[in-house]
Amino acid sequence: VGSEIKIDKEFVTGEVAPNIFAGFLEHLGRCIYGGIVDYGNTKLTNDKGFRTDVAEAIKELDMPVMRWPGGNFVSSYHWLDGVGPVDQRPKRPELAWLNTESNEFGTDEFMQWCEYMGTEPYLCLNMGTGTLDEALAWVEYCNGDKDTYYANLRRKNGREKPYNVKYWGVGNEVWGPWQVGQMTKENYALKAAQWAKAIKLLDPTVKLVACGCNGVDEWDQHVVGETFTTHDFYSIHLYTTSQDHYKNVFQPAGAETAIQVTSKLAELAKITNMTNKKFLVPLTEEQKKKEYKIVFDEWNVWDPIRADGEHGAEQQYDFSDGLAVASWLNVFIRQAKYLEMTNIAQCVNVIAPIMTNKDGLFKQTTYYPFQLFSKYFKNGQSLNLxxxxxxxxxxxxxxxxxxxxxxxxxxxxxxxxxxxxxxxxxxxxxxxxxxxxxxxxxxxxxxxxxxxxxxxxxxxxxxxxxxxxxxxxxxxxxxxxxxxxxxxxxxxxxxxxxxxxxxxxxx
Ligand code: AHR
Missing domain, CATH: 2.60.40.1180 (Golgi alpha-mannosidase II)
Incomplete structure (x- = not known):
């Protein structure tokens, strides 16, 4: 016998949060238009234009949360363009993937889609061309229950009850040279703290996700500590790939290290906050207990050269990629205690487990490992083997x-x-x-x-x-x-x- 697995249910490391099986939808290629919705394709859509076959296939993946609208897209997205009468919405040049955004699918459509799917929305804020005022207005539009301008705009657009969006991402990959509005880590930390303060004054119930890099970068070494007291979760992103099978299936090990390093940075942030005098406000009892968990809100196997974003990032996955995704999920189960959420990027057509055309869909090799893990590992007790x-x-x-x-x-x-x-x-x-x-x-x-x-x-x-x-x-x-x-x-x-x-x- 060469190998051995010893299992003992007494050795629990943590609970597997259901949100470890969350998803991500971006206005990129055919993810939204032609994926989630297919306006005009009456054969495969419901009265709202939602693709019912795609909905069915995503439901089988049982994703409790869906991140939207980007991704890089969000860094030049003005949410107000996407609400109100559809025929009056402006078409805009889109700077992340160099397309035209029709804005037919906006906040209310996304919220309706989430309700139809039984999934919870997770919105990402525009820290590129967007202002804090605009971000506050979006939070008010979604969550406001008083007689105020943007809450009333939501009512005017047909939705009385607030949507009560809990998760808000404070920027996307703002460290990246490809990002509209790229920042230094110092600038981001300062701005993110100010945004968090204002957003929490408006709605103290929201959970804010700070924008991290890959978990081991200098960015993370700085930003984890700087956002520890102001944000609820810390996001990291990583994609792996190789046409060499071994590299393909072993690179998810990088994600395991990234999670461990980030979780230690969070511990260090707490220790620093408790022992150094540089912060004027001492930690509250709640903050002393805080774990500053990770939201790994973009992960997958992706080769941006073979499946580049400007051409819709439509990657054909092979069986080796399916095994790599299974290894990614093994990482998340083993490291579950540090994870609030992870979001596979993305769900349909764009580096996705589901591919559509006008007549239907097929499930890629990466679909089945995700489906099995999502169905059977949720809420389980992760074991130290x-x-x-x-x-x-x-x-x-x-x-x-x-x-x-x-x-x-x-x-x-x-x-x-x-x-x-x-x-x-x-x-x-x-x-x-x-x-x-x-x-x-x-x-x-x-x-x-x-x-x-x-x-x-x-x-x-x-x-x-x-x-x-x-x-x-x-x-x-x-x-x-x-x-x-x-x-x-x-x-x-x-x-x-x-x-x-x-x-x-x-x-
Ligand atoms: O998921 C595709 C892209 O990858 C996202 O827009 C961006 O955040 C990341 O670089």
Missing amino acids: SVKSPIYKGDVGDFIGLEWVKYVDTSLALLDVSAVYQPAEKAYYVAVVNRSEDEDAETKISIADAADSLNVTEWAYYHENIRAINTFEKPNEVVPKESKVTISNNSTYKFPKHSFTLLKIQE
């Missing part, structure tokens, strides 16, 4: 500066594992990605204090060709297969080469 596995010794970085992954992360195990215990079901869910391209992994599975004979449901996600894809013509080329087996505790299970396996083990 002991895993013995062969270690990958090759190179993993060739993209967006992830060279450091191999040198700072010692856990490049070929067998990538996470597990939760679901007390209500008295069941363990164990997710295993065998990242080896050519070796099956004979693996001993031991569960502490379990019966000798265990009933197991297995979802096996395997294709002999790591380059296999789903398409409109062959939508079911790569799909998981479900079966039931009985295994003995402490016996050996075979995880095929380059595969993802989800096991439900009944206690």
Whole structure:
């Protein structure tokens, strides 16, 4: 036996927040127009123009929160352009992806779509061309319940009740040279604190998400501490990719390091606030207990060269990409205690698990791992496992500066594992990605204090060709297969080469 997984439900590291399976929609390419809505395509839409087939496919991913409207798009988006009578809304040049924005889909349409989907909105504020006044007006439009101008504008536009949007992102990637309104970390920290103060004066119930970089950048080293007292959560973004299978499936390890580093920066921020005299206002008891959790509000496998944003970022995912997404999700389960939310970027057509045309859709290879994790890991107790596995010794970085992954992360195990215990079901869910391209992994599975004979449901996600894809013509080329087996505790299970396996083990 080469590998071993030891599981003990007493060793809980944290709860898996349902929001770990949240999504993201941006006005980019065919994500909104042609994805979420398809005005004029009466065959596949409801009376509001919402694509019902897309809604169905997203519902199966069970995303509790949806981030909108960007992304880079938001940094030149004026929300007032997108409310009121549709035929009077201005068409605008859009500076992130160099398109024209029709503004047919705006705040009220997004809110209606969220209600139709049963998902919670998460809005990102424009810190590029947008002003604090404009941001405050948007919060008032969405959440105001008094007799005030923007709350009344919402009423005039047909919505009496406030939308009560809880999550607000304070800027998007404002550190990036591609961003309209790029800032230095010092400028951002100052501005973000002032914005937070004003927004919370207007609506103290909102939760504000500060704009982070990749979690390990100098930006993060500065901004985590500077926003610790003013914001509720800290956002980070990371995309991974490579046409080399090993680099592809190991780069999500960079996200694991990023989460760990950011969470330590948050601890350091608390310690600094409690021990240094530089802050005039001492921490409140609540702030002393605050964890400053992470909102990983953009993550995915994305090759911006093969699927560039100006051409709609439509990436065809292969089976290796599906395994990489499973490894991303393993990271989130293992690090669940630090995470308030994560948002796969994005949901439809744009670097997405779902692709549409005028006649329907197909689900990409990345769809199924997300669906399985979302269905079975939510609210579970993430377990600290002991895993013995062969270690990958090759190179993993060739993209967006992830060279450091191999040198700072010692856990490049070929067998990538996470597990939760679901007390209500008295069941363990164990997710295993065998990242080896050519070796099956004979693996001993031991569960502490379990019966000798265990009933197991297995979802096996395997294709002999790591380059296999789903398409409109062959939508079911790569799909998981479900079966039931009985295994003995402490016996050996075979995880095929380059595969993802989800096991439900009944206690
Ligand atoms: O998701 C695509 C883009 O990636 C987003 O607009 C931006 O925030 C990131 O760079």
